[in-house]
Amino acid sequence: MLAAFIMAGGSGERFWPLSTRERPKQLLKLIDPERSMIRMTVDRILPLIPKERIFIGTNAIQAAAIKKELPMLPEDNIIVEPSFKDTAAAIGYGATQISEKLKVKSEKLSKEITMIVLASDHLIKNEENFRQRLTTAIETAKKNKSIVTLGIKPTKPETGYGYIETEECYIGEPAKVKRFWEKPSLERAEKYVENGNYLWNSGMFVFQISTMMDSFNKYMPKHSEIFGNIKRISRIENPEEKIKEQFEKFEKMSIDFGIMEKAENIEVIPVDFGWNDIGSYxxxxxxxxxxxxxxxxxxxxxxxxxxxxxxxxxxxxxxxxxxxxxxxxxxxxxxxxxxxxxxxxxxxxxxxx
Structure with missing residues (x-):
């Protein structure tokens, strides 16, 4: 079974004064005069995943606006994080909540849920190609029990992105990740582009939930323990305050630093579907x-x-x-x-x- 988790908790700072904390970039009609960035993201994956299995991860400040912006999604699919603890906590919490919610909705649910993690505010020009690459990533994650990321073929020596180093680099073909690199200097970025086996880190992931949770157990055991506590607490009546208490125990850490840079079962698919993270003006x-x-x-x-x-x-x-x-x-x-x-x-x- 496929599910999508769209992360939509941005602070809106880089596009001030157009954006605010209450109405950040993903809620702006920045590219399309008729659709917000998050609506474009949902529309982009609807041909692959039904609306009942598209989930949004956000915070209490933005939840109401997101529900209003995406009336086609079940209200219960808006997963509200009590506080911002970076992407490791967000993705793990999202995976835990999605597992529980889909089990309630479907008695025939198989044990394996394949989860696609996307940002809510990226631009992708060739959407058909994007879905084709996602399909390859889904098949790869299932077959190899790996965490698959999409790596963007660089078009210039960009210093604002992290990079993924691979041994081989062919568009659309899964490759083993050799190493993740932080944002480089211009000189180093030029070498990356010249070498040809470095990709921009897009922050998009595909994995079976069981695979990701195994990685949390191995590399982030404290996070894993808290996820287990939240899972148990979620089943009691009015669990919100206790879940918030658990959330405060998370160490702030990105999924890249916590898992992707340490795990051995990481693969990347080089892509060139016209990606832009619209990070600033x-x-x-x-x-x-x-x-x-x-x-x-x-x-x-x-x-x-x-x-x-x-x-x-x-x-x-x-x-x-x-x-x-x-x-x-x-x-x-x-x-x-x-x-x-x-x-x-x-x-x-x-x-x-």
């Missing part, structure tokens, strides 16, 4: 068409002179003039205005705290 340079001056204009009335390579997002109510300006992000909302150099966009969180 400059990522939009790879998404939208530009004016003759290289500027992206989204819903803004702009006048440019001696200006180029800017990103302008406006309400359409005010005219924005750019004079002698280049490589700048200008974002206007009803209440706030952001102006920053593109190379400072990663630091937006420093001015909103």
């Amino acid at each position: 400059p990522a939009l340079d790879d998404v939208f068409e530009k004016t003759e001056t290289g500027t992206i204009n989204r819903n803004g009335k702009i006048k440019e002179f001696n200006s180029r390579n800017n990103i302008v997002i406006g309400t359409g109510e005010k005219e924005i003039g750019l004079l002698g300006i280049k490589d700048v992000v200008v974002v206007e909302t009803e209440d706030q205005i952001l102006i920053c150099k593109k190379n400072e966009a990663q630091n937006i969180k420093k001015i909103i705290r």
Whole structure:
């Protein structure tokens, strides 16, 4: 049986002032004027997985907005984490909850649930190709009892992503992971791309739940113990407060550091389906068409002179003039205005705290 777990607990800091903690990037219609990022993610996997087995992992602040945004999903499929404890706790808790919920819904449920873990705010241009690669990952995870990740074939020496090193690298063909690498310097990233056997770490995973829980037992036993406690507590009446107490015991740790960098049964499928994690405003340079001056204009009335390579997002109510300006992000909302150099966009969180 297949299930999907979409992680949607982002803080919304990198796309301020468009996004807020209550309405982060995944709830914005940033790419498609008709659909939010999370709605695009759900629509992307509906041909593979029925809505009854698509689950969302989020927090109490955003849960109501997500339920409103995804009315086609059963309300019980919104899994609310009591506190943010990073991706290891989120994925393990999601796997535990999904197992319990599907057992309740189906008396004929087989012991093995294959779980697809996705981010809620990534852009994928070739969705048919994406589903084909996911199908390969599903088959590989079942056959080899492995944890499979999708590795993006680099298009440039990017310093903002982690990398996955493989022994061989052929698009669409599963390969053994040799090592995970943290975000590199530009010089090292250039070598990775030149070597040809390094992939961007997409943060997308496919595994049988039993395989992942075995890995927690082996590499993160404290997490595993807490999952067991939560599983027992979940069966009592009004368990929310006790589950919250257990959550506070989790050490904050990513799934990459806790399991992926240690486990031996990790495989990667090299892919090239037009992926972009839309991590900050400059990522939009790879998404939208530009004016003759290289500027992206989204819903803004702009006048440019001696200006180029800017990103302008406006309400359409005010005219924005750019004079002698280049490589700048200008974002206007009803209440706030952001102006920053593109190379400072990663630091937006420093001015909103």
